[in-house]
Amino acid sequence: MTPRICFSACLILVVVLEANLLLAMDQFIKDRWFEQKGGPWQIVADKLSYNEKEGVYKAEGNVVISSAEQVLSAQNAIYNEKTGIVEVSGNVALKVKGDTLKAERAVFDLNNNTGQITKGRLFLWENHFYISGESMEKTGPDTYKCTRCRITSCDGETPDWSISGSEVTVTLEGYGVVKNSVFRILDLPTFYLPYGIFPAKTKRQSGILLPRVGESNLNGIEIELPVYWAMTDQMDATFYEHYMSDRGLMQGFEYRYVADEKSKGTFLFDILKDRIEEKDLSNSDQAGISPFPRTNDIRHWLRGRSDQTLPLGMNAKLDLDYVSDQDYLREFQTGLYGYQARPDLAGEFGRPLEETTSPYRRSTLRLDRDGEEYSLQGRASYFDLAENPASRDSSPGIGGADFSLLPRPLFGSPLYFRFQSDYNYLWRNTGIKGEQLFFTPTVSYPLFLSRYLEFEPSMAYARNTQWVEDPVSGNDTQARDVYDFQTRLATNVERVFDMQWGEVTKLKHKFSPSLVYNYREYRNPDRYQTLFEPSTQDGKYNQVALGFDNLFDVRKENAKGEVTYEQWGRFNVTQGYNIEKPTGSNVPENEKRDFLPLEGFLSVSPLYPLTLQAEVEWDHYERDFTYANTSLEFHVKRSGGKYDTYAVDYLYLKDGNKGFNFNGNINLLYGFSAGISESRDLRADNNVGQSYWLDYQSQCWGVRVISESLLGLQSFMILFRLQGLGDLGSK
Numbered sequence: 001m002t003p004r005i006c007f008s009a010c011l012i013l014v015v016v017l018e019a020n021l022l023l024a025m026d027q028f029i030k031d032r033w034f035e036q037k038g039g040p041w042q043i044v045a046d047k048l049s050y051n052e053k054e055g056v057y058k059a060e061g062n063v064v065i066s067s068a069e070q071v072l073s074a075q076n077a078i079y080n081e082k083t084g085i086v087e088v089s090g091n092v093a094l095k096v097k098g099d100t101l102k103a104e105r106a107v108f109d110l111n112n113n114t115g116q117i118t119k120g121r122l123f124l125w126e127n128h129f130y131i132s133g134e135s136m137e138k139t140g141p142d143t144y145k146c147t148r149c150r151i152t153s154c155d156g157e158t159p160d161w162s163i164s165g166s167e168v169t170v171t172l173e174g175y176g177v178v179k180n181s182v183f184r185i186l187d188l189p190t191f192y193l194p195y196g197i198f199p200a201k202t203k204r205q206s207g208i209l210l211p212r213v214g215e216s217n218l219n220g221i222e223i224e225l226p227v228y229w230a231m232t233d234q235m236d237a238t239f240y241e242h243y244m245s246d247r248g249l250m251q252g253f254e255y256r257y258v259a260d261e262k263s264k265g266t267f268l269f270d271i272l273k274d275r276i277e278e279k280d281l282s283n284s285d286q287a288g289i290s291p292f293p294r295t296n297d298i299r300h301w302l303r304g305r306s307d308q309t310l311p312l313g314m315n316a317k318l319d320l321d322y323v324s325d326q327d328y329l330r331e332f333q334t335g336l337y338g339y340q341a342r343p344d345l346a347g348e349f350g351r352p353l354e355e356t357t358s359p360y361r362r363s364t365l366r367l368d369r370d371g372e373e374y375s376l377q378g379r380a381s382y383f384d385l386a387e388n389p390a391s392r393d394s395s396p397g398i399g400g401a402d403f404s405l406l407p408r409p410l411f412g413s414p415l416y417f418r419f420q421s422d423y424n425y426l427w428r429n430t431g432i433k434g435e436q437l438f439f440t441p442t443v444s445y446p447l448f449l450s451r452y453l454e455f456e457p458s459m460a461y462a463r464n465t466q467w468v469e470d471p472v473s474g475n476d477t478q479a480r481d482v483y484d485f486q487t488r489l490a491t492n493v494e495r496v497f498d499m500q501w502g503e504v505t506k507l508k509h510k511f512s513p514s515l516v517y518n519y520r521e522y523r524n525p526d527r528y529q530t531l532f533e534p535s536t537q538d539g540k541y542n543q544v545a546l547g548f549d550n551l552f553d554v555r556k557e558n559a560k561g562e563v564t565y566e567q568w569g570r571f572n573v574t575q576g577y578n579i580e581k582p583t584g585s586n587v588p589e590n591e592k593r594d595f596l597p598l599e600g601f602l603s604v605s606p607l608y609p610l611t612l613q614a615e616v617e618w619d620h621y622e623r624d625f626t627y628a629n630t631s632l633e634f635h636v637k638r639s640g641g642k643y644d645t646y647a648v649d650y651l652y653l654k655d656g657n658k659g660f661n662f663n664g665n666i667n668l669l670y671g672f673s674a675g676i677s678e679s680r681d682l683r684a685d686n687n688v689g690q691s692y693w694l695d696y697q698s699q700c701w702g703v704r705v706i707s708e709s710l711l712g713l714q715s716f717m718i719l720f721r722l723q724g725l726g727d728l729g730s731k
Helices: 003-033 284-289 326-331 345-349 389-394
Strands: 042-044 047-051 056-066 070-080 085-096 099-109 114-124 129-140 143-152 161-171 174-185 188-200 212-216 220-229 235-244 248-260 263-273 298-310 314-323 361-370 374-384 397-409 416-427 433-444 453-470 474-491 493-501 504-523 541-557 563-580 598-607 610-619 624-637 643-653 658-667 672-681 686-697 701-710 713-722 726-730
Touching: 248 298, 263 345, 284 326, 298 326, 298 345, 314 326, 314 374
Parallel strands: 212 726
Antiparallel strands: 042 056, 047 056, 056 070, 070 085, 085 099, 099 114, 114 129, 129 143, 143 161, 161 174, 174 188, 212 220, 220 235, 235 248, 248 263, 263 298, 298 314, 314 361, 361 374, 374 397, 397 416, 416 433, 433 453, 453 474, 474 504, 493 504, 504 541, 541 563, 563 598, 598 610, 610 624, 624 643, 643 658, 658 672, 672 686, 686 701, 701 713, 713 726
C-alpha cells in the first residue's frame, strides 16, 4: 500500500471499530444485564444470610445467581431489596447465551438500570469480539461510559491487533465520542486519532458504511464511500461514491425492498463519466477487452431482480439487465470494487445474470396466474446486443402470452384433453419483425394393460400462423399445420435393499424402460420463414425411441430417529431410430440417418464431497462424441473442519464451442491455502480468464494475494481481513 492508502485504512479501522465497541456493549448491557427474561432469580452459595430489618441478602463462597438464560457467579454478593442494588466481587463471571463477562467487581442498580464494572472483559460470541476496560459504566437509562477501553477479535492476552481508547461515551439513538484512539499491532501503536464522533444507533439506521480504499494501474487511487439510507422498515438504499483518480467519479445506487415473504426486489445502477472517452484499438490491452470500438464517455449498468405478488392470484417476476457498452462489464467485473463484491442477485432470486462475455443482455417481465386446471403467463423480453454498438438497432424485443389447459377428462370419457396456446410479437428497429399465433389441442388415452405395463396413445394438432414484416421481401402472412401422433409403452420395476452405511438404512433402485413412437407431419406453405420456432421442429418425423431410466434413492435415519430421503443417482440412456428419414432444411445431418445419436445422462451425488453430472451424445456413424457437457465437484475433508475443493466444467460441441473451467482451493499447513480458477476456450486455444491466489488466515486476521487475468486485463491485488470488520486492500 502507498502511505496515503495506509493512512486512510487506519482511520477507517479506528472509527468503525470504536463504533462497534460501544454498540456491542450497549446491546449486552441493555438486553442482558437488566432484562429478566427467564423468570425469578435463584441464589446458591456456601453461606447465605438475610437481614430482615435492612432487607439485605448476603452470600459468601461460590455464589451462583441464575435464571433460565443467565448465570452470574462470584465469591461474594450483596443484594439490597429496598434500594435494588446488587454488589458482586471476586472472580465475577456472567454468562448469557455464549457471551461471557468477567470482572473483579460489579455493582448493578436494578431500579434505575445503571451499573458499573471494574476491570471487566466482555466476550461476544456471535462476532467473536473481546471488549475490556478499566471501568465500564451505565450512567443513565440511555448513556454509557468506558475508560481505558480495548476491542479486538483476537484470542490471547496480547492480541495480534486491537483498538484502544482512553475514554468512550455514548448516548443511545444519539452519538458517541471517543478520545485518544490507538490502533495497535501486537502491542505496538501504529495509528493515533485524538478525537472522534460516531453515530450510536441500536436500531436499523441511516449512516456511513465501511469505506474501501485501494490503488490500481487501470484506475489509479480508488476510494469508495457507501452511504446507507434506512427508508422504512421494508425499504432501504445504499449510495456508492466511487472516486478513481484516472477515470473519474462513478456513482452507484442500490435499492432493496421486502413487502412480504414472496415479494421482494433488489435493483442496482452505476454510472461513470469516463475520463478515457474513446477506446484505443491500437493498444493491445484495450483491443484485448473486445475488438469493438467504444466512443461513449457516459457509461452505466442497470440490473435488478424482483418477485411480486399481485391481486387476483397473479405473480410478477422482473429481470433488468441493460449496459451502455460490453467493455464496461469486463473492466469493472472483479477486484475490490467489482460487481462480484455487490449483492448476489442469482443467489437471492435464483435467476442468474448473463455471463460477462455474453454478446447480449436480457431484460424480462413475466406475469403468471396458475389455477387448478390452467396456467396463464404473459411476458415481455428485450435482448440488448451490447457487444457490438453497430448491431444495437437490431436488438430484438419479444412480447407474448401463453395459456395452458392442464390434462382433464373429456366429457366424462376415459380420454384426456389438454390445450396449449401461445402468442408472440417480435420487434426491432431494423430487420425482420412479426407476430405469431400458435395453438395445440391434444387428446390422450392412458391405459394400464397390467399391473406393470402402461400404454398411452395421444394425438395432437398444431396451427401456427405468422404475420411477417420483411423490409427486403415485403409483408407476408403464412401458416403451418402440424399433425402429431405418439404412443408410449412403459413399465416400472423397483426393488428395495436393506443396508447399513452410516445413517443409510435402505437403498431403492427403480428401473423404468420405455418405448416411444412419434409421427409428425408438417403441411408447410411454399414459402415459410421461421421466426419463433426452434429449428429442429422443421420437417417430418417418423421415429421410435427406446429409453432406460434408472433412479437410486436412499432412506436415512439419524440417532434421533428422524427419517429423510435423498436421491443418490440417476442414469438414463435413450436411442432413437428413424423409420423414415426426416425432412426439412434445418434438421441436422446426423439426425437424418437411420440411427439417431445415442443420448446419455448421468447424475451422481451419493455423499457431500462428490457431485457429478454429465450429458453426452454419441454418433454411431462417425464413431465419436458430438456433444458432451460434464461438471464435477469434489470436496476433501481436512483437519480442523476445513475442505479442499475442486470443480471442473467441460463443454464440447463437435462443430462448435469447446470450453474448460477449473476451480480449486487447497488448504495448506499453518493457516495457508492456495487456489486457482481458469477458464479456457479450447477451440481458440487461449485463456478467457485466470485467477491465482495465496491466502493466510490466522484466528482473527488474514491476507490474500490475488493475480487475475480477464480477457487480457491484468490485475494484482492484496486483501487484508480483520475478523468482524471485513476486507481492505489495494489493487
